[in-house]
Amino acid sequence: MSTLSPSSWSRPMRRATLALAFGATTLAAQAQWPDKPVHLVLSFPPAGATDILARAIGQKMAEGLGQSVLVENKPGAGGNIGLQYAAKSPADGYTVYMAAVTNAAIAAAAYPPQSSHLVKDFVPVAGVAIVPHMLVVPASLPARDVRELIALLKGAPGKHNFASQGQGTLSHLESELFKGAAGLDIVHVPYKGSSQALPDLMAxxxxxxxxxxxxSMPHVKSGKLRVLAVASSKRMAMLPDVPTVAESGLPGFSADNVFGLMVPKGTPPAAIAALTKAARAALDTPELKQRMLEQGVELRYTPAEDFAKVVDQEFRVWGKAVEQAKVKLE
Incomplete structure (x- = not known):
């Protein structure tokens, strides 16, 4: 029995064989993903809520992926620096963006159009958490609740400051909304993240x-800060006795602060599937859930399709809020 050598194959036969070989190689490469560390990019400096969340989830995801997850902090410009860095990274699955969605929605509305956009340049992997903010004051300030704080600030117009995590952040806009709703004259002092703002606030x-x-919670526990209210739509399980801002005399005030994982558009489906599986497994870890809850983070897995709707909703709500508060940043 004779055997045809490759040189004697017809051209269609050679093309079909090459196509099969290429397909097999591609499938093998996809099956091996990831074969190097994954970079988890965020738009805030170390020690803040986004950083704490990213490192906790990243550590658990590394177990599922079989590769290290390296956190990269890229703060500045209301989150736009980190957003643009992630958007312009190769769409190969090795760059994942920890999106502070509410903050990104605010920045998109408050800043001039940027070169990158969370909705236009990324696709969702999964929603991962709700991390509400709380209203804190120095322990030395003679205000025990929101009403007393408002009375104190109104008594000395233009003589008090409010700190924020930076221009165009949720921390900033929450204060602008609070200022407008309460009719206050108070000066904004922006910082680059909580780690820089808190020492001055405590002082x-x-x-x-x-x-x-x-x-902020470690400083509340140490007695250097006092918490007056939470900005979320409902009370936090870890702070059942702390009222919401809405309950404290400013009805309608609400900011739940949504977080999720996103990747640049064009990322291979196999990589997205692996990231999704690892994220879900991480969020289902009871020990991680409890540890995060104790720090004020409610882990909440949201599938990509549903998370995309949440992102769209946040952009609509906070775009309107920025417009109403007349916040415009350069």
């Missing part, structure tokens, strides 16, 4: 700040 340089629970 009394500013009179109030909307900050993440994970970043």
């Amino acid at each position: 009394g340089s500013s009179s109030m700040m909307f900050d993440s629970i994970p970043a």
Whole structure:
């Protein structure tokens, strides 16, 4: 029995064989993903809520992926620096963006059009958490609740400051909405994240700040800060006795602060599937859920399709809020 050598194959036969070989190689490459560390990019500096969340989830995801997950902090410009860095990274699955969705929605509305956009340049992997902010004041400030704080600030118009995590952040806009709703004359002092703002706040340089629970809670426990309210739509399980801002005399005030994982458009489906599986497994870890809850983070897995709707909703709500508060940033 004779055997045809490759040189004697017809051209269609050679093409079919090459196509099969290429397909097999591609499938093998997809099956091996990831074969190097994954980079988890965020738009805030170390020690804040986004960083704490990213490192906790990233560590658990690494177990499922079989590769390290390296956190990269890219703060500045209301989150736009980190957003643009992630958007312009190769769409190969090795760059994942930890999106502070509410913050990104605010920045998109408050800043001039940027070169990158969370909705237009990314696709969702999964929603991962709700991380509401709380209203904190220096322990030295003689205000025990929101009503007393408002009375104090109104008594000295233009003489008090409020700190924020930076221009165009949720921390900033929450204060602008609070300022407008309460009719206050108070000066904004922006910082680059909670880690820079909190020392000055504790020293009394500013009179109030909307900050993440994970970043501020250690200072509340140490007695250096006092929490007056939470900005969320409902009370937090870890702070059942702390009222919402809405309950404290400013009805309608609400900011739940949504977080999720996203990747640049064009990322291979196999990589997205692996990331989704690893994220879900991480969020289902009871120990991680409890540890995050104790820090004010409610882990909540949301499938990509549903999370895309949440992102769209946040952009609509906060775009309108920015417009109403007349916040425009350069």
